[in-house]
Amino acid sequence: MSEYVLAADLGGTKILAALVNERGETRHVLEAPTPAKAGAAAVVKALRELLQDAADGHQPRAIGLSLAGVIDAQTACVLDATDALPGWKGTDLRAELAHFGLPVTARNDVHAALLGEAWLGGLRGCRHGALLTLGTGLGAAFLADGQLHTGHNQLAGHLGRTEWLHQGRRVPLESLLSGTGLANLHGSAADGRDVIARLGLDATADSALRTWVNLLALQLHNLHWAFDPGRVLLGGGMIDAREHWWPLLERVTADLPLDIRPAELGSRAGLLGAAHLAWEAVA
Template identity: 35%
Template sequence: MRSAGPASTVVRGGPYPVVGLDLGGTKIAAALVAPGGRVEARFSCPTPAAEGPDAVLDALAHAVAAVQDGSTAGAVGVAAAGVVDPETGVVRSATRTLAGWSGTRLAARLAARTGLPVACDNDVRAAAGAESAAAGADRGSLLYLSVGTGVGGAVVADGHMVRGRAGIAGHLGHLPSPEAAGLPCSCGARGHLEAIASGPGIAALYARLAGVAPPPALEAVARLAEEGDQHAAEAIAHGAAAAGRALGGLANALGPDRVVVGGGVTATGDRYWVPLRAAFAAELIEPLRSSQTSHALVPRPPRAGRDAPVLGAAALTTTVPLHAPHTGGAR
């Protein structure tokens, strides 16, 4: 079912163990999270991205059941790709990374499958919310970039998440990027950051440089770089520099207190972080660039590490509306 349909009933969350789901274009990660934020169990499975919304929703429901493993959760929080409306629980728009995902009644249909109330929001916004909360009284303003199968982002201004018109705020992967000039983006346009900085974008660049087809997985490119393959090293550095350059320009515009970069691509290590930070610093204006002041900005990984996306998803159950399960016709 692609149409938005009526919004499901909205209820409010409470202090109980919840399941956090991070839905990416490649993988679904699930965690059972205690009220204090402790991860009690983890589960992951591939995302059936090309098989349509029903297959994705079935995989999400399977992950909810698997991660509980006899425990009882009180709610589910889903951090999902696309422009997600937390109030209605509907995916308003999405790129081609998840086939047919735009228009999916995510909250209502997953609640029907699991029998649990469901909260949802954009995946990177959820992770950024958890990152901002972890800063406590010092949360301030945050610019958050996530680089994986796609490129997403979020902006927190003075402790408040910026959602923007139609919930579009934070889609940093669709900024114009000189490094991506002419390259097709998953949104249908050309020349966007995601086309060169995402995992598939870096892998595609390696394939063009090395003259191979089809492009390998990013993990294979990273291994080749470690083995001394200059094309692989160049592809990773080029994608990282494109991301750093875009972030530096945004930092000049927004003046954030912190800049955080997460996502699977950052696991390539210093080969990624060094060119990203260099390109970021080269774009900054004073006083943001001065290493002699407390205002100097340096992109850093999330404080919550690999659990940031699922913890952010779990936190949605207490920060945005929960949509109660209904019977009949929700599949």
């Protein structure tokens, strides 16, 4: 019988959990909504129950977690979190899952997604690379000399929290460069999907998307000169609509010496990255 680790990817809207073997093959993948508004205790309870169900009677060797927020890799504690998960800051996942009797490893969700892509996806074999996630917000993670770069305070990659000048005001970059940001650039759309649906019918939607792509290209230019990643993967929900904007991005980045590709693992990147962490913990 194959050996497994338990892995989970916990975000603001849903939790994924599964058994994963050393080749990255998943078994008994389960999904549940994140009860974010009910507070951290309810979120932990949902995570605990989903992990128990995903174990499916097996005896996994470790637990790996991909988590929203700023995560202390040494302690598996949540150092900081947004209002999307009220009360999440300060949660000690290692203590909360101690009853499993297993080693517990944890990383920020975008950090974990990069590890998944480096293990089984678009960053396989790369020494230097980056992942940008363009979803409700904007996240990033960096691979430096084959290792995840987390920074002094585990903050490396929180690109959405950097600031940008927009109409004379300093705003978080993710308020412009994300699915939400695309809607903000439009001005009256409900979200990024709404803007995409209006393309060709609404001149403001077309203009907003051009502005959005140019801003993305500018960030890729800056990333090239600041970090020199070589290869950059683009993921997150906006990548599902890339037929509408990828050709334009290719045109405006044609002179940029970067290998820019769509991320390969989709919604399972964080889950697989968490599993990879767990396997490393018991190697």
